[in-house]
Amino acid sequence: MATSVLQPAEFVDNWQAGKTLAECNLRMFDAEDSCDVTFRVGSSGDEIKAHSYVLISRSCVFHAMFTGSLTEKNSVSVPEIAPKHFRQFLLYLYTDDTDIDAQNVTALLYASRKYAITALGAKCRKFLKINLSVDNACVILEAAYRFDENLLYKKVMTLVNNNGEKSLQSSGFMALSQELVDKIVESDDLAAREHVIFTAVNNWAEAQCKRQGREVTPENKKSILGETLMKVRFPLLKPTFLGGEVKASGLLSDSERLKIFDYRDNPGNEIHPFNAKQRPAYNKLPFHDVCRFQPQPMFNGCTSGRHSISFSTSTDVMLIGYELYGSPIFADIYSVTSYLGDEDAVLNCIHDAKDYEDLHDTFDVLWEKPVAIRAGQWYTLEVDMCGYHTWCGTGGRKHVVCDKGSVIFHFRNSDLSKNGTTVFEGQIPSLFYRLG
Known part of the structure; x- marks a missing residue:
């Protein structure tokens, strides 16, 4: 009789044991x-x-x-x-x-x-x-645009525009599609200085050349950018930047740059196809101040009336307003009118009479439109204020270095000043400006 052999039971891998x-x-x-x-x-x-x-x-x-x-x-x-x-x-x-x-x-x-x-x-x-942050906004913006997430797209685009300079300098901007780069650069809502915008556009074009396996040349960058290039507002750039970085990029011809230089000296000239309009969102950028006096003012030293000071700068800036002293005794309302011109020449009224309340010993007068200040040129700011006697600044300086040396303000007395304001004492303790 044949003997049967028992086969071992087949092994079962109980991998499920103990698992959720x-x-x-x-x-x-x-x-x-x-x-x-x-x-x-x-x-x-x-x-x-x-x-x-x-x-x-x-x-x-x-x-x-x-x-x-x-x-x-x-x-x-x-x-x-x-x-x-x-x-x-x-x-x-x-x-x-x-x-x-x-x-x-x-x-x-x-x-x-x-x-x-x-x-x-x-x-x-x-x-x-x-x-969601400025650092990752461009990455999310690209995806929101691609997937038609309209509410998210609008929210992120607002964040990108409001933080324009950081957005343009983020790694996510370098990876955006050409269509979105165009939308950002075109926008009036982009809060960024124009040289930062140009630099970002130029860097993006170079990165896009490399992604496409093309040589980085002015011709290839222009081809990639297309109409986006002319959405950079070249007439707002400083002459030194136009003659330096823009020239080196090769994105504008010599004749195009000459046309912009001519326009800066003669704003009535035709500037097409360039856009010379300041972006309204420029006013959202942080501003700087130049303080003329020592921190502690003198008690009850200035009367109301006209106060003037002359100044020049070492580089182009956009003047956006100034600070005034208020009452040392009680909060008061001051009516203020602003005038600005070429030193002691006829001054232009750039800010009609407006009431300001003094709540903290000083108050700010900010203009609706910034005024371009050219490096090396002397200007006079005159303030006509009506109200109670005010604090008076002391210990004024002829030269004030700002922004780690990037801007130097020079001050001198104005013959138009009739109420005690000079380089060394008086009113107008600070000027407010943005870098161009």
């Missing part, structure tokens, strides 16, 4: 164990496999896709989302958790909307509320 539901789902997803759906993702059509049961259990959209009359049979195309971002989306469906960051938040928000995953959408919005 999320951990089991993640293992099935990572191992592609028993998957019955294939997603072809991104422009490259990368394959990512999944389980229809999980998809159906998490999304009404997937439920309709895989069980309804228009059932998808095994393959689903998702060309608009990058594979790494779509994988993060699927991880959320499998585990109720995923890693959200500035690179993927807009893609996940788009996927949550497309597939009706409201809880993930809420997580994305919470992330944006807490983590």
